[in-house]
Amino acid sequence: MTDRAASFHLAGVLIWRSYREQRAKLFLLPLAFAGLIALFTLVAFYVPGILTGTTRLALRRAAELYFPTIADSRAALALAMLFIQGPFFAALFASLTGAMTAQAAVGSEAARGGFELLLSAPYRPREIFVAMLAASLAITLTSWAVLMLAMMGIVALALSLVGSRPVLSTGFLVLAFLLPLPMALWANLIGLAFALMFPRLAQARIGTSTSLVQLVAILPGLILLLLATVRPDINLAAAAGIAIALALAGVAAGLTVLRRWFRPGALLES
Amino acid sequence: MEERYLGRKPKATPRRTAETLGGRMRVPRHVPHTGEPQVVERRLPKMSIRGSLLIVERGQEAADRGRGMVEIADLSAGYDGPPVLHEITLAIPPGFHVILGPNGAGKTTLFRVVAGILPPRAGRAVVLGEDVQAQPAIKRRVAYLPHRAGLHPALTVSENLEFWARVLDLAPRDRRIRIKGALDRMGIRSLGRVPAGRVSRGQAQRVAIARAMLADPQVLLLDEPTTVLDPESARAMRDLLKQFARDQRIVMYSTHNLYEASDLAEEVIVLAAGRVAARGTVDALRQQFATRWRVALRVSGDPRPVFASLGYSPAQEGSRWIVEITRSHDVGRIVQAMVEAGLQVQEVTEVGSPLEAVYFGARGASPP
Numbered sequence: 348m349t350d351r352a353a354s355f356h357l358a359g360v361l362i363w364r365s366y367r368e369q370r371a372k373l374f375l376l377p378l379a380f381a382g383l384i385a386l387f388t389l390v391a392f393y394v395p396g397i398l399t400g401t402t403r404l405a406l407r408r409a410a411e412l413y414f415p416t417i418a419d420s421r422a423a424l425a426l427a428m429l430f431i432q433g434p435f436f437a438a439l440f441a442s443l444t445g446a447m448t449a450q451a452a453v454g455s456e457a458a459r460g461g462f463e464l465l466l467s468a469p470y471r472p473r474e475i476f477v478a479m480l481a482a483s484l485a486i487t488l489t490s491w492a493v494l495m496l497a498m499m500g501i502v503a504l505a506l507s508l509v510g511s512r513p514v515l516s517t518g519f520l521v522l523a524f525l526l527p528l529p530m531a532l533w534a535n536l537i538g539l540a541f542a543l544m545f546p547r548l549a550q551a552r553i554g555t556s557t558s559l560v561q562l563v564a565i566l567p568g569l570i571l572l573l574l575a576t577v578r579p580d581i582n583l584a585a586a587a588g589i590a591i592a593l594a595l596a597g598v599a600a601g602l603t604v605l606r607r608w609f610r611p612g613a614l615l616e617s
Numbered sequence: 618m619e620e621r622y623l624g625r626k627p628k629a630t631p632r633r634t635a636e637t638l639g640g641r642m643r644v645p646r647h648v649p650h651t652g653e654p655q656v657v658e659r660r661l662p663k664m665s666i667r668g669s670l671l672i673v674e675r676g677q678e679a680a681d682r683g684r685g686m687v688e689i690a691d692l693s694a695g696y697d698g699p700p701v702l703h704e705i706t707l708a709i710p711p712g713f714h715v716i717l718g719p720n721g722a723g724k725t726t727l728f729r730v731v732a733g734i735l736p737p738r739a740g741r742a743v744v745l746g747e748d749v750q751a752q753p754a755i756k757r758r759v760a761y762l763p764h765r766a767g768l769h770p771a772l773t774v775s776e777n778l779e780f781w782a783r784v785l786d787l788a789p790r791d792r793r794i795r796i797k798g799a800l801d802r803m804g805i806r807s808l809g810r811v812p813a814g815r816v817s818r819g820q821a822q823r824v825a826i827a828r829a830m831l832a833d834p835q836v837l838l839l840d841e842p843t844t845v846l847d848p849e850s851a852r853a854m855r856d857l858l859k860q861f862a863r864d865q866r867i868v869m870y871s872t873h874n875l876y877e878a879s880d881l882a883e884e885v886i887v888l889a890a891g892r893v894a895a896r897g898t899v900d901a902l903r904q905q906f907a908t909r910w911r912v913a914l915r916v917s918g919d920p921r922p923v924f925a926s927l928g929y930s931p932a933q934e935g936s937r938w939i940v941e942i943t944r945s946h947d948v949g950r951i952v953q954a955m956v957e958a959g960l961q962v963q964e965v966t967e968v969g970s971p972l973e974a975v976y977f978g979a980r981g982a983s984p985p
């Protein structure tokens with residue numbers, strides 16, 4: 348087998364294992380998150396008062412900018428939540444699941460001595476690394492696809508209920524729906540890179556629950572969400588486009604670094 | 618001779634025929650343990666015919682001999698700090714090789730290098746004629762059982778084996794047959810559908826051994842495999858491994874259990890501080906390192922006067938008399954003196970493992 352064929356074969360085996368281990372759970376998490384965004388939209392419609400002041404202001408401004416034709420202010424607020432804040436929430440979720448998927452894959456292997464076994468299999472360390480990354484990305488991609496399908500369903504339902512079309516460019520809509528993907532890829536790579544290259548650092552935690560790696564991984568998604576909340580008047584399509592380009596560049600740079608500096612010895616207990 | 622797996626034997630292939638293809642020969646055979654028919658390709662040594670003589674070229678002969686061995690040359694290896702193994706050179710032929718040594722001596726590191734997990738800092742490890750770092754495909758014929766079983770708790774026992782069979786890229790039909798055979802061989806067929814997270818440590822270790830045997834490896838590296846097994850399972854596993862090693866395979870086995878080591882070893886390698894402190898058969902090492910033995914004798918009558926006349930002060934443990942000797946032929950002298958004194962010697966046994974003195978002597982340490 349060539350390097351690439353070996354990596355893809357192993358990636359397929361790792362995906363098979365993840366599916367056997369998690370089965371329906373693989374799809375439940377993105378569905379649950381889509382449900383959460385639907386819940387936020389309903390909250391914006393029925394009880395906007397329980398939203399934070401900053402979010403409420405951001406939604407009002409977004410509603411004025413993007414949904415000026417909708418007479419019902421509550422409906423405009425809900426659509427702003429779904430169309431303007433929703434994609435950035437989804438990007439944040441995708442980042443988090445990307446980082447967690449990668450860390451869980453590496454962490455569980457390290458915890459049970461699985462790396463030692465994988466490295467004893469007839470693959471080069473680089474092929475194993477690429478396979479783990481590819482498997483992790485494929486799972487993240489599946490998660491993103493499920494989330495996006497669910498989101499599209501919610502959007503279609505909301506629009507049919509409101510009976511109107513939002514004043515949003517197609518470019519923004521495409522970028523908004525694509526945004527979670529590079530964010531997830533970035534987070535995935537960061538999660539995997541830290542876990543593989545600095546196994547001890549990957550365990551470091553900030554506060555009680557968030558690991559340092561997860562924080563770094565979700566940072567771009569978090570910054571974008573804050574930007575969309577604080578400055579809804581800026582060109583959000585451009586912001587999403589720049590974020591996508593930066594994330595993809597980061598992924599390419601990260602892969603180059605990892606291919607050069609990945610040492611299997613760091614994963615073994617001496 | 619290099620052997621390459623080509624797939625299952627076609628049903629139509631006659632069992633006793635062999636088709637010669639240049640320097641290679643396709644040979645039908647049966648997989649040991651499973652009985653599964655398959656075809657392997659064997660590389661023939663370079664040969665020429667001179668008159669009525671068949672001449673096998675020497676260089677080729679030597680190379681072919683190396684193809685059945687694990688060869689370690691000037692090997693240094695380690696992790697982040699100083700090296701764990703220091704310039705080790707070993708040639709390990711087929712057979713049962715027990716690696717002894719205290720914790721930190723480098724046993725696991727040696728296995729990791731031979732398994733191709735850890736790249737050496739200097740020197741190289743050649744497994745079955747191939748540099749294990751340069752040719753990772755050779756790892757298909759090497760199975761490694763690390764300290765920890767490494768099972769995936771959410772997968773069933775069968776799924777764990779299937780995962781490994783997929784990693785090794787075994788054909789789907791072959792996978793099913795081998796998994797069934799491995800479960801049967803280790804006596805864990807009933808656990809097939811049980812999640813690995815729910816089996817006991819001993820059972821998990823048996824699953825891990827089944828996984829190691831799955832691809833019918835030529836080299837088996839076992840790092841303290843019986844530590845968590847009950848005595849019956851440990852004995853069954855040792856019998857299985859002895860059988861396995863008889864089939865011209867290499868078994869490298871590390872243990873702290875000296876009884877187990879003396880029972881299994883065709884050869885013992887004692888590692889100390891990352892170097893080979895001693896190497897040889899149990900008997901040869903005893904001759905070299907053992908300076909004192911404790912022998913138990915069961916004798917009718919009172920042997921104390923005989924012991925006293927020979928200068929021994931024995932200790933009595935129940936019906937046995939324990940005496941410490943410094944030369945192996947002293948046993949014969951004691952027995953002869955007993956018989957001459959009209960006593961009947963019913964039993965003579967060595968106390969402790971025959972390897973205990975070797976284990977400590979080779980490392981320049983004193984037994985406790």
